[in-house]
Amino acid sequence: MFLSEQEIIRRQAREELMKLGIEPYPSALFEVNTTTEEIKRDFDEAKGNFKDVVIAGRIMSRRIMGSASFAEIQDASGRLQVYLRRDDICPGEDKSLYNTVFKKLLDIGDFIGVKGYVFKTQTGEISLYVTSLTVLTKSLKPLPIVKEAVDERGEKKTYDAFTDPEQRYRQRYVDLIVNPQVKDTFIKRTQLTNSMRQYLNNKGYLEVETPILQPLYGGAAARPFKTYHNTLDMTLYLRIANELYLKRLIVGGFDGVYEFSKDFRNEGMSRFHNPEFTQIELYVAYKDYKWMMELVEEMLEKVALDLHGTTKVQVGENVIDFKRPWKRFTMFEAIEHFTGIDISQMDEVQLRGTAEQLEIPVDDTMGKGKLIDEIFGEKCEPNLIQPTFITDYPVEMSPLAKRHRDKPELVERFEAICNGKEICNAFSELNDPIDQRKRFEEQLELGKRGDDEAMVLDEDFLRALEYGMPPTAGLGIGIDRLSMIMTNSSSIQDVLFFPQMKPEKKVVYASNQDYVDAGVREELIPVLHKLGVLTIEELRQREPNKLFNDVCGMRKKLKLKEVKNPTLDEVSSWVEGQPAE
RNA sequence: GACUUGGUAGCUCAGCUGGUAGAGCAACGCCCUUUUAAGGCGUGGGUCCUGGGUUCGAGCCCCAGCCAAGUCACCA
Numbered sequence: 001m002f003l004s005e006q007e008i009i010r011r012q013a014r015e016e017l018m019k020l021g022i023e024p025y026p027s028a029l030f031e032v033n034t035t036t037e038e039i040k041r042d043f044d045e046a047k048g049n050f051k052d053v054v055i056a057g058r059i060m061s062r063r064i065m066g067s068a069s070f071a072e073i074q075d076a077s078g079r080l081q082v083y084l085r086r087d088d089i090c091p092g093e094d095k096s097l098y099n100t101v102f103k104k105l106l107d108i109g110d111f112i113g114v115k116g117y118v119f120k121t122q123t124g125e126i127s128l129y130v131t132s133l134t135v136l137t138k139s140l141k142p143l144p145i146v147k148e149a150v151d152e153r154g155e156k157k158t159y160d161a162f163t164d165p166e167q168r169y170r171q172r173y174v175d176l177i178v179n180p181q182v183k184d185t186f187i188k189r190t191q192l193t194n195s196m197r198q199y200l201n202n203k204g205y206l207e208v209e210t211p212i213l214q215p216l217y218g219g220a221a222a223r224p225f226k227t228y229h230n231t232l233d234m235t236l237y238l239r240i241a242n243e244l245y246l247k248r249l250i251v252g253g254f255d256g257v258y259e260f261s262k263d264f265r266n267e268g269m270s271r272f273h274n275p276e277f278t279q280i281e282l283y284v285a286y287k288d289y290k291w292m293m294e295l296v297e298e299m300l301e302k303v304a305l306d307l308h309g310t311t312k313v314q315v316g317e318n319v320i321d322f323k324r325p326w327k328r329f330t331m332f333e334a335i336e337h338f339t340g341i342d343i344s345q346m347d348e349v350q351l352r353g354t355a356e357q358l359e360i361p362v363d364d365t366m367g368k369g370k371l372i373d374e375i376f377g378e379k380c381e382p383n384l385i386q387p388t389f390i391t392d393y394p395v396e397m398s399p400l401a402k403r404h405r406d407k408p409e410l411v412e413r414f415e416a417i418c419n420g421k422e423i424c425n426a427f428s429e430l431n432d433p434i435d436q437r438k439r440f441e442e443q444l445e446l447g448k449r450g451d452d453e454a455m456v457l458d459e460d461f462l463r464a465l466e467y468g469m470p471p472t473a474g475l476g477i478g479i480d481r482l483s484m485i486m487t488n489s490s491s492i493q494d495v496l497f498f499p500q501m502k503p504e505k506k507v508v509y510a511s512n513q514d515y516v517d518a519g520v521r522e523e524l525i526p527v528l529h530k531l532g533v534l535t536i537e538e539l540r541q542r543e544p545n546k547l548f549n550d551v552c553g554m555r556k557k558l559k560l561k562e563v564k565n566p567t568l569d570e571v572s573s574w575v576e577g578q579p580a581e
Numbered sequence: 582g583a584c585u586u587g588g589u590a591g592c593u594c595a596g597c598u599g600g601u602a603g604a605g606c607a608a609c610g611c612c613c614u615u616u617u618a619a620g621g622c623g624u625g626g627g628u629c630c631u632g633g634g635u636u637c638g639a640g641c642c643c644c645a646g647c648c649a650a651g652u653c654a655c656c657a
Contacts, residue, residue: 005626006591006608061617068614085614108607121615144592145607147618159618160593160606166649167592178592222656241657267656268582277657361654422657453656478657491650492657502648 006142013105014138022101024138030113032056037077043118043126050118053128055080056136058177059110061145064103070127073114078180081127082114089133102133109139109177146178169499182494188307189483189495193260195306196280196477199299205256205282210245212238212262218461219243219400221453222265225275238264243400243474244461246283247429250472251464258282260479271491272421275500278479287473288428289412293389296416296424296475297324300387300482307486315419315488318385326416330392331372334380343372351375365449369396384417399439399455401427423482426475433465519573524566548572 003011017024033054043050057075067086072079086098106112113134121127144162161179162168168175168182175182197207215234217224219241227236242261249257264276284292304311304322311323329337332344343354351371355362360378362371372394380390391414392404401411413427430436440457447454483495493499548571 004591004608009608063616063619064613065616065619066613068616070616070619072617081617083615087614119615121617123615123617125615125617127615142591142607145618146592147606149618157618162592164588164593164649166588169649220657263657265656268654270653270656271651273656279657425657476657481657 004142007140010107010138010140010142013107014140017101017105017135017138020096020101020105022135024135026134026136030054030056030134030136032075032113035077036073036075036080039080039118039128040078040126045120052115053118054113054115055128056111056113058139059106059108059112060143061108061147067098069102073112073128074177081121081125082116082130083119083121083127084130084133088129088131097133101135106135107139107142108145109141109143110135111137111139143174144178165493166501169493170501172497185483185487185489185494186497188487189479191307192303192483192486193280193479195303196299197260199302200256200258200282203256205258205284206254208246208249208254208257208259210239210242210249210259210261212264214239216456216458216460218455218458220263220265221455223267223453225264225266240265241279241476242281243476244458246281247469247472247474248461248464250283250285250429251467251469255286256282256284269500271493272481274480274492274496277492280475280477280479282475283429283472284474285470285472288471289391289414289426289473292426292473292475293328293391293414296389296426296477297326297387300416303482303486313486313488315485316490318419320386320419320485322387326387326389328389328391331376331390331394332392334384334390335372335375338380338383339375343375365446367396367446367449369394369398373397381417381422382420385419387416387418387423389414389416395439396442398427399443400430400436402430402432403435419485421481422478423485424475424477426473429469429472429474431465431469431471433462436465437462519570521566 014024031054033052034050036055036057039050039053039055055073055075057073057079059071060074060079061072063070069084071082071084073082084098084102086095089102090097090099113136114128114130115132116128116130119127119129144160146161147159149157149159162175168179172182201207213227213229213236215236217237217240219239220243222240224237224240227238228234229236239261240263242259242263246257246259258280260278260280262276263279265273266275267273269275282295284295301311301322301324304313307313312319312321314320332342336342339358341354341358343351346354348368348371351368352362352366355371355375358375358379360374362374366374376390384390391412392407392410393401393413393415395401395403395409395411398411398413401413404410404412411427411430413425415422415426416424430439437457440455440462443455444457447456480492480495483489484492487495489495548566548568
């Protein structure tokens, strides 16, 4: 293991604390009686409240001035300045709790608990006057130090912000510690799902759970992750959607079911795509897609109000207003609106021609539905900023949706588009088992044409439909995408605690035992580290005479006076792998 | 998957036509009892992402890789 100077110093501090009889990782509970947020909100100098306060948290900054110090403590709710005076926390002769423990052995990042009373400093900052201090956890890795200052114009300025996305995502815990606004984003995300859950529960719908491991994947057009069950000796897939299972439950007699589900799609990653993502799907019996549009409007308006207290949400440059009613377009109207071309009567050949004319890349695997979808996705979707319903999709691209009651070429489907992206997808569910079988078979044809996202035929699902599924409206909302909009985040990674990343490259360093096994005296290991010998292979490749010289030189440079130099024979034995006699 | 940009101290970043690596914060030592990006004086700290190449000499130039971000493609 390779440690920076600061990490070594912190490890030494941990040892020192133990020697002083202070457990750096105590097991007893430490009971707090308030939070930093409460103190800052409710402290009133005139009332003289908060006289007997206990809080705990991380030390986030320290300003030591001889026998008195200021520090900031960060708990789950925020930060509070604390003031410590040597003679107050060390009333007796022994001043080591302040002089040694606080000043020397504690660092930024350590958890402490403090008792005291709240007061205002001369500069007017609400602070805690500490009368006793308890070490709760010693931190061994230094945190990035982010500082804030307010200039004369009252503008907040952040210094040395921890901004590198790679580090922020890989070490989200650090991100959460030093970037308080990150916490807010995730709190909002949970509020969002809570708000939806509350809305749906109030309507009497049942939250359910359905399988993630599925023998057949279905319900969407996507490539799956494949896995394997040993005992069953069979391939299983991680679900790409939960539609088909939820509809089975409608067959089974539930009137309304919904599930917040992690789905998995084996596709590329981008700022809008993570291999695992969250959707809510909702199915309600005896309803249709028009009814479902009303529900979506109402539910998302409520979400915006619950999160922001208003229907207006700032997203990048735009202010998006979720106030009902939303604009509605049929897909053909939308395309005509944005391109001036009426494609409603076109066949596949004409559509391909139109797509080419609009400079949209096409290929032979694309059927009629796909072509229309491409035109829409290219020319319309990005222009739809305010929440807009797009209705009545071509039948080819919606194999699970019911045929339109008036236009047989279309299905009863809508998507809500917002900020140029789809945020939900819904339809009157297809419940004619014969038609459903035909649609699956058409999908198989597309599959043969080379569309590797075409759906597979699910016999059990068809069997369920044959028992009869009532007319049903179904809905799916991408929770991550919606969270991005509701928290003004520009990438999906910002609304996922732990976005998928390539694994960190790991260099396997030799352990101390490996060196000892190779015949190296333990006290010489740091010298080898310093010389860049980090693995036994590396050691074996060194030239013994040069290594001997280097080790002796480095020992001197590191001022390891008490460490004896190795002999040349000793060094040779390391390199050759023979223990010295 | 393609293109563009980036990877230098614990963190944020400099680093000139190629000449043996710098600042601020953090750390360490000393001073300091209401400070607040606290301050003052001093000290240490680097596999310049990795591996090759060019060169007397590479953080810098060339090639190949790894990782990330942004744009595009597929999708939600």
